[in-house]
Amino acid sequence: MGSCGTHQGTECWCNTRPDCLSALNVVGAYVLTLYADVVVILFCLVWRVWYGVFAYVFLAASALAIWAHLKTMLTDPGSVPADAQPLGGEGTSDLGYCAKCNAYKPRSAYHCSKCRRCVVRMDHHCPYTNNCVGAKNQKHMILFLVYCVAQALFAIALCGYYCFESHGFQSYPWPQRVFAVLLAVDGMLTLAFTGNMTRRQITSVVTGVGTIDRLKLAKGKTIAGGNPLPLSAVFGNGTVMLWWVPIDPDFGDPPDAILGYRSPSYVSVKAAAAAAASSGEIAEANAHLPLLAKS
Numbered sequence: 430m431g432s433c434g435t436h437q438g439t440e441c442w443c444n445t446r447p448d449c450l451s452a453l454n455v456v457g458a459y460v461l462t463l464y465a466d467v468v469v470i471l472f473c474l475v476w477r478v479w480y481g482v483f484a485y486v487f488l489a490a491s492a493l494a495i496w497a498h499l500k501t502m503l504t505d506p507g508s509v510p511a512d513a514q515p516l517g518g519e520g521t522s523d524l525g526y527c528a529k530c531n532a533y534k535p536r537s538a539y540h541c542s543k544c545r546r547c548v549v550r551m552d553h554h555c556p557y558t559n560n561c562v563g564a565k566n567q568k569h570m571i572l573f574l575v576y577c578v579a580q581a582l583f584a585i586a587l588c589g590y591y592c593f594e595s596h597g598f599q600s601y602p603w604p605q606r607v608f609a610v611l612l613a614v615d616g617m618l619t620l621a622f623t624g625n626m627t628r629r630q631i632t633s634v635v636t637g638v639g640t641i642d643r644l645k646l647a648k649g650k651t652i653a654g655g656n657p658l659p660l661s662a663v664f665g666n667g668t669v670m671l672w673w674v675p676i677d678p679d680f681g682d683p684p685d686a687i688l689g690y691r692s693p694s695y696v697s698v699k700a701a702a703a704a705a706a707s708s709g710e711i712a713e714a715n716a717h718l719p720l721l722a723k724s
């Protein structure tokens with residue numbers, strides 16, 4: 430199969446058919462972030478009117494935000510494979526079926542028309558990341574939002590501090606004043622967007638009721654979830670230190686309990702690593718055969 434896409438077996442998960450709004454939103458998010466980076470670099474490291482250390486802290490938050498954004502955008506959010514089966518203990522009344530995927534649909538999954546897949550614990554399809562937010566990338570989404578909020582607050586604080594500092598902002602030539610004011614506006618815009626999204630994601634985890642679930646409840650419909658999520662179901666079983674790094678969460682091997690289905694074609698991570706190691710040993714042994722034959 431290979432290639433980029435949202436089909437089963439894709440090597441690079443990516444919604445290759447974004448609508449215009451999604452493409453604009455993604456580009457807009459990067460413009461806001463990169464503008465802030467450039468202005469902070471200019472003030473701290475080029476013009477040297479702000480402390481240089483602020484640039485390193487700001488750029489670290491920015492790098493983490495971009496890393497988390499890319500991971501949210503390019504990680505399979507929890508697409509259900511065609512051979513998914515109910516977990517052993519699940520009653521027949523809980524059996525779901527998706528006519529579009531022609532496959533089993535776990536209780537927490539919704540079918541996304543934009544990704545064209547059923548996604549486990551789908552929160553919503555996010556136009557700012559051109560991807561669904563689901564069980565496997567919700568950690569990345571939350572980290573992206575947290576680092577954006579931190580960056581926005583830092584930008585506003587920097588502008589505020591230097592605006593009121595004596596001999597600071599007032600002494601700047603007008604181009605620097607424009608850059609600083611636009612940085613503050615950039616921070617406020619980012620805070621307005623990501624602050625609200627952060628609140629919604631935290632609510633989703635704390636209540637176990639995702640964005641789509643909330644919309645369904647508002648319409649008087651019933652939902653499958655509704656139980657608060659353990660943090661390990663979002664951030665994985667690794668140490669708390671790793672929760673802050675946008676790497677894929679460890680949901681166990683196999684991750685059936687978190688995903689809510691079992692897949693006969695699932696290859697255990699340990700078994701795959703052992704197979705790769707043994708094939709490497711065989712390849713290494715084969716590489717030495719000609720030498721052995723000559724000696």
Ligand SMILES: [Zn+2]
Nearest residue numbers: 527530540547
């Ligand atoms: Zn489906």
Ligand SMILES: [Zn+2]
Nearest residue numbers: 541544554561
């Ligand atoms: Zn989607």
